Structure formats: structure tokens, C-alpha cells
Amino acid sequence: MSIKHTHEIRDPIHTFIRVSSEERRVIDSPAFQRLRNIHQLATTFLLYPGATHRRFEHSLGVMELASRVFDVVTMKENVLNDDVDRILPQDDHQRHYWRQTVRIAALLHDVGHLPFSHAGEEKLLPEGWDHERLTYNIICSNQIAPLLDNLKLNAPDVARLAVGPKKYKEYAPGNSVFSDWEAILSEIITGDAFGVDRMDYLLRDSHHAGVGYGRFDHHRLIDSLRILPFTRDESLEPALGVDQGGIHGAEALLLARYFMFTQLYFHPVRRIYDIHLLDFLSQWLKGGQFSTKVDKHLEMTDNEVMAAILSAARKPAAAGHDSARRITLREHFRLLYERNPNDVKVNPEAVEAIHAAAQNEFGEQNVRCDVIPAKTKGYQFPVVTHDRRIVSSLDISDTLNKIPPATVGYVFIDPVVREKAHQWLESNRNTIIKEPAGEGDNETATT
């Protein structure tokens, strides 16, 4: 009987995900198996009961999509000209190496996530640390690097693509510049416009949460992806773009992202649960922070944290009892104020002003604030038209020009003083939301 070298994994989004025996050894490693116990959407299952999916299946999906994109953009008939051909691997060995590197980088891109993913990462890790840095360290550690040797891959190459250029400089300052080819490969995984990380989480989160906003035709979109020299204004730097036939698929992806952020990821109840979770962890963890040591990191999952929350909720003297009780009994803080365009016209920092005034009125312990600034969304990318001109997506898509930035700001209040707080805000709103002070006579510009 012959030994099977390719293995199929059933997946609700991509039907089958196929992996080699060597890849399966990486999947079977403790560092990757840990992702079975990290929820993709933190505490979102408290509002959307179906959203119990984990980073494990998301990571498999990202690997699957990464290789599909790699195959499309490196296919000979999809290479537009010599400028693009020059940056591609020039032989089969190199092509195989980079295809495998992209697959494994995509598979491992989330191994550094803390329990409950993003919730409170900035405060729960020492300065200079984030989940990308943990990812980098795990990939280069004894947990993963020897398994990459079996695949004949260089661990730092995998780690570079997994964390991307934005953060890489902080971890490996001596070798921080990405070549054009590495930049394209990294963009395939984590890019603002067409990163497969985003493609998979939109489709998967939408499916599990039971909201339709995240769906788009990813098959059509992936088939239309191209590496294009951005020839406008004579710069020939290559970038990931689309064939004109895929522009509506790209619009659908970027609209899906806008709606998923505004309707699901930034849902105020989801956000306040994250804040209660952060409050709990700050009190429960030794020194108020997670360990950055690889072995300690791998021992900590949502399961350990959730067990501690359930225990603390039952014991009034336990560290973090109040936050644990709010999470388990659904006694979360309620929304008092939400950022809106009219108030922003008067004071762009209206949320912070309301937060400070409410703290003053009701006490710091009864008020919480959450401000999520807008992030780059990658609406601008090259498009090759039917007559082989290369134009900006914003030149040919009115839709992309009009998608507003997604930003939110919330002030939350303890339900015990909720009614009183709403009356107080109604009476004092105009006094609090006034034009900020700017530069007084005593304040000079920083030099």
C-alpha cells in the first residue's frame, strides 16, 4: 500500500484544503495546534452566538488562498511585461521555494496571537511587543524552525513574510528592507487591498456570525489579480493590482470590509466586552501582563482565561471579580455616547471630551471609553484596462472613491447610573462638546 503524501481537510469556506505531509507536521506542532483554542473574534460569540470559530481554521484558509493567489499572479500568461517578469523567480526551484514560503508564512501568520486575539494587546504586553513580534519569535524558535528545515525553508524568510514590512524593522533592524518581490509576497498575505488574511476572515467571520455583509466573489477576484508596474507618472515599481474584469470583485471586497467593520467588528457591545476582558486580565495576570517567552506564551489560551473568568465571577474576593461577573452575567457597561459627524465638526475629539466629563461626574470606575482611529484601507491599486493601459483604481471606480473611512468612538457607562448619565449628557452636551482650546498663550509648539 502506498503512503499518502497529500491530505485533505474539509472547510466550510473553501470546501477542501490540501496539505502535504511536511506541511501537516507544521500543522500538528503544539504552536499551531494552540490556535484551536484561540477564538477568531474574541468575545463576539457573546452577541453573535455562531461566532465561535478559531484562528486554527482561519490560518488554514489563509494558506489555501495564498497559494491560489501566488499561482495566478506568477502564471506566464498573466505576466504583463518584462518589467514584471524580471522580479519573478527565474527557475522552477526558486518558484517552488517561494510558493512554499508563502504558504507556510500564511499558515503561521497568527501563531503569536494572545488569548482572545486582539483584545487589549497594547496594554497586556511590555512596550515594544505585539502579536507580530511573538509570531516572528515563534517561527524562528525551536518550536517551528526545525520543521521548516524539513521543508527546506529558511525560517527568517517565512517570518518576514508572515509579519510584513510594517513591523519587521522593529524586530530585525539590520535587514529591514523588503525587495520588490518580498513586498509583493507579503502583500499577498497581509496587504491592505488584496491580502488573503482579510479575504479569509471576511468570508469566514460572515459565515459563522450569520451576517451577509462579508461575502464577495473571491473566486473571480483572485483570478483577476495581477502584478502590475504602476506606470502612471513613469514609476515602474510593481504592485498587486487587478485586471479590469475584477474591479467589481475588488469593490465588493472593500465594501464588505467596510460593512463588517462598522456592523460587526466595531459593534459597541463587542467592544465593551473586550474592555471588560482587558480589565479582568490586567488584574488576573501576574504583573498585569502576558509573558513574552515562547514556551509561556504557548501555554496560555482562551481556555485558561475563560476558566479563570468563570471562577472569578463566582468569588467576590477573586482578582478581577467585577469584570468577570459582568462578562458571565451580561452586566456589561451600556453605550452613553457615540462619535457622530455633527459633533466632530465642532470638536474632532468630542468622544474624549465626553469621556473626561463623565469620569468627573460619575467616577472613573463607572465610565469607559473606546476610540478606534481610521486605518488605511488600500482603495488605491493599479488596474490594467482592456486596452492594456494601467490606471489607478480610483480613476475608474466611483464606488471606491466614496467609501467613507471607518472610525468609531464610544463612551460607556455602568448600567447602575445609566439613566442618570443620559439625563446629565442631555443637559450638558453643548457645554462639553465645544471647540477645543488649541494653542493658548502659554502653549508653544513642540520643536
Next chain:
Amino acid sequence: MKRLQRDGVVLALIEALRGKGSWCGETHVQKSTYFLQELLQVPLGFDFILYKHGPYSFDLSDALEQMRADRFLTYDPRPYPFGPSLAPDENGELLRRLFAKTRARYQERVDFLADEFASKNVAQLERIGTAMYVTLEDPERTGRDKRAMRIHKLKPHIPLDVARAAVDEFDSLREAVQEFAA
């Protein structure tokens, strides 16, 4: 610099570039801000890496998106072959009023940069920006040819002779900044 104060300076730069006739797409703003911060020492606090079309800051890109959300900036559509440019929006006046002192303090440097950069296209900005990046990257790498070779290695689509010209252009600009500062 606080966020809104910093936004006030970025808005001043965009207004100056537009005033001098720049198309003022995001790439123009990225490269001009890099020079304003690193060469003209305006403390904006953005972190730049060598990435898209030369030095690039993800922080600045996010900040521009937040400025759109706060209605300090908007996209101004321009016909092909020009992409949309960044332009002041309805709340821009608030920043001008609140941070008049800061803007006045840096206005000469902003104007100097706008004079130098407003007429340059993306490819020119990419080359001179990369020339500055490789110069700052290794203070020991002072020779013209070494820097040009480094540019060509990092950005293979920039030919060696064009890279040499970019190094010369950057050195001239640096001298002009030193004279300006004096």
C-alpha cells in the same frame, strides 16, 4: 506633537503643495512629509520604512485616513491620467484656527519644501526619496556610486545612471537645506 497639532502641519503642507501646482496625491504627500520630517527636522513623529515608491509611512497613511474621517481632508477627483488628489475639507478651517502658532512656526520650512517638490512627479519623488533613505541608512556609505548601487539593488526598476542622478539631486537638495537653515 499632539495629534491635531500634527494634523495642522500636514494640512499646511498639503495646502502649500497644492498652492504651488502639485497634483498632491498620497505618494506626493508621503515623500514630502518624509523630507519635512527627516531633512527639515519638523517633529511629526511618523515612522518611515523603504517600501512603496521609496520611503513610506504606514502611520502617515493611517493619519491621512483619520484626517478624512475628521473631514480635514477629502479626495478631489482628477481626470485620467491623474489620480485623486488630497485637498482640504470643510473642517480644515478648524485646524488652521486652532494651530495657527504651530503652522506659523513651520511655515517657512513647509514653503521651502513645496517650492522644491511641487513640480516633481511620483517617479522623481521615489528616486530622490530613496536616495535620501540610503544616505541616512548607513552614514559610512558616503560615495556617490555606492549609494547609487544600493538604490539600484533595492529598486531594480531604477537604472544605475538614473540612480546616480538621484544621488546628485539629493546632495544638492541637502546643501540647499543647509543654506536655508543657516
